[in-house]
Amino acid sequence: MLRSWKNGDEKAFDMIYTRHFIRLVNLAYKKTGNMEASQELVQDVFLSLYRQLSRLPEQTVLENYLFIATRNRIYNYHRHQLLQLKKEALLRDNYTPSSGASPDRLELKELESLLRDKIQQLPDQCRKVFLLSREEQLSNKEVAERLHISVNTVEQHMRKALRILRASFNDELSLMLLLLLLKHSSF
Secondary structure, three states, X not given: OHHHHHOOOHHHHHHHHHHHHHHHHHHHHHHHOOHHHHHHHHHHXXXXXXXXXXXXXXXXXXXXXXXXXXXXXXXXXXXXXXXXXXXXXXXXXXXXXXXXXXXXXXXXXXXXXXXXXXXXXXXXXXXXXXXXHHOOOOOHHHHHHHHOOOHHHHHHHXXXXXXXXXXXXXXXXXXXXXXXXXXXOOO
């Protein structure tokens, strides 16, 4: 099929995609535990394959290529997750609330107020999911049950909320403070 695709048969790519997508997503899901991330990783694998078609050697074994590319993206996903956890731990370890109304504390209060405003601007369902998760400390499953939606939909709303909030705070320091506020405040 790879040869057919290289010779201009676009249907061959569709067949490759259809034949391998679910298997690769299941593999990624077993390793990440996150269905949406798994789907994105595998989509990225196929996008990369599509872009690199002209550079692939003739002797490329398609199944091996797809498996190795998926495995590498899973490793990168875990590396990124680990880095995020390390940043959060570093922030928690170095965060000491100040007493009184020092400038740092005032800035933190202002940032918290800004964050609350941004949360209120989230789309309705997205805001509900975010607040149930953060305010009431409900698991994704519990949020899904309460709102009568799927766990996958809850995960999508959480990712959307965090993406919107991160975009609102475009420098890294603000992002770090956002993470701190999400961990230490109740909204």
